[in-house]
Amino acid sequence: MNLKKGFVKVIPETFDDLWHLYNIIYKGDEVYAYTSREIKQDEKYTRGKRGERVSVFMGVKVEKVAWDKLLGRLRVHGIICHAPEIIPTGAHHTLNIALNSPVTIVKEEWASHQLERLETAVKASERPIIIVAIDDEGFAIATTTQYGVEVKSEERTRLPGKLEAEKRGTAIKEFFQNALNNMRQIWSETHNPIVIIGVGFIKNDFAKFLEKEAPEMAKSVVDVKGVNSTGVAGIYEAIRSGVLAKTMKHLRIMEETRIVEEILKRLGKGERTVVYGLDEVCKASEYGAVETLVLADKVLREAEDEERLSMERLMKDIEQKGGRVMVVSTEHEAGAKLIALGGVAALLRFALPA
Numbered sequence: 001m002n003l004k005k006g007f008v009k010v011i012p013e014t015f016d017d018l019w020h021l022y023n024i025i026y027k028g029d030e031v032y033a034y035t036s037r038e039i040k041q042d043e044k045y046t047r048g049k050r051g052e053r054v055s056v057f058m059g060v061k062v063e064k065v066a067w068d069k070l071l072g073r074l075r076v077h078g079i080i081c082h083a084p085e086i087i088p089t090g091a092h093h094t095l096n097i098a099l100n101s102p103v104t105i106v107k108e109e110w111a112s113h114q115l116e117r118l119e120t121a122v123k124a125s126e127r128p129i130i131i132v133a134i135d136d137e138g139f140a141i142a143t144t145t146q147y148g149v150e151v152k153s154e155e156r157t158r159l160p161g162k163l164e165a166e167k168r169g170t171a172i173k174e175f176f177q178n179a180l181n182n183m184r185q186i187w188s189e190t191h192n193p194i195v196i197i198g199v200g201f202i203k204n205d206f207a208k209f210l211e212k213e214a215p216e217m218a219k220s221v222v223d224v225k226g227v228n229s230t231g232v233a234g235i236y237e238a239i240r241s242g243v244l245a246k247t248m249k250h251l252r253i254m255e256e257t258r259i260v261e262e263i264l265k266r267l268g269k270g271e272r273t274v275v276y277g278l279d280e281v282c283k284a285s286e287y288g289a290v291e292t293l294v295l296a297d298k299v300l301r302e303a304e305d306e307e308r309l310s311m312e313r314l315m316k317d318i319e320q321k322g323g324r325v326m327v328v329s330t331e332h333e334a335g336a337k338l339i340a341l342g343g344v345a346a347l348l349r350f351a352l353p354a
Contacts, residue, residue: 148332272351299343
């Protein structure tokens with residue numbers, strides 16, 4: 001890292017690292033990495049024929065960045081600004097940013113929130129958590145990521161009532177075994193920590209079932225907690241209410257959710273130490289009142305050049321006045337709630353003059 005010269009060199013080790021880079025690389029930056037490029041020895045005589053594909057170190061002036069969540073792939077498209085002599089600069093090229101390969105990012109100026117995100121990625125060494133929501137109505141299994149929650153499986157059921165004790169006992173055992181089989185496919189790959197949540201006592205019975213039927217997996221269970229909602233909704237409730245804080249305290253999604261919930265709480269109470277919308281936030285910034293600026297990543301990324309430059313000036317101004325900037329992922333529930341407020345909000349140190 002050499003911030004005086006504006007460059008940072010990183011090696012992404014996980015898909016989460018690629019997600020962080022997606023939120024750090026902007027249009028106008030320069031990105032350097034090893035890539036492959038088709039070379040035609042003599043354009044005049046080889047037109048229509050495929051050339052030789054070679055591996056080269058190349059830099060592009062960024063025009064667009066694309067994130068494929070399903071494939072965990074980051075693509076940086078732009079105009080070639082640095083390349084070996086055999087490749088003309090000024091042409092377009094797409095860098096496919098790969099895991100465990102060095103990437104250098106050059107900016108005219110690095111913002112504090114961008115450096116904070118890099119530090120978050122470095123510190124996020126804990127493994128993803130497997131969350132199992134289970135109750136009388138079915139189960140859902142998800143894993144946490146730095147950018148949200150990934151639902152792995154979900155199944156609804158209707159267990160016999162307590163008056164049908166024999167049928168219920170057999171059905172619960174089959175139900176638990178099915179949930180266990182689904183969990184094992186996920187857990188066996190990485191042996192990640194497990195949190196079991198749910199409505200009522202089924203979650204506790206399932207934890208005991210694991211101890212008996214899958215003792216090795218049961219050792220990975222770090223918490224059993226109650227929630228009021230079933231299925232995937234229960235998972236989001238657990239994140240939102242903080243019942244997973246013990247095992248997720250360093251996970252960015254928890255912090256993003258906490259901040260957005262605080263914004264909604266203050267709005268719901270009619271408090272004057274919160275504003276939303278770009279105009280209102282800019283007004284608060286002029287007074288030096290912004291404690292935390294909260295931006296949806298989608299709003300920042302999809303803004304037109306002039307609007308994005310305006311938002312970046314706003315972020316810089318707030319940081320210079322001692323405020324904090326947080327860019328929230330729209331890949332989880334909190335981000336979607338922020339989008340409903342226009343994608344821009346702020347918690348204030350003090351109420352603005354009426």
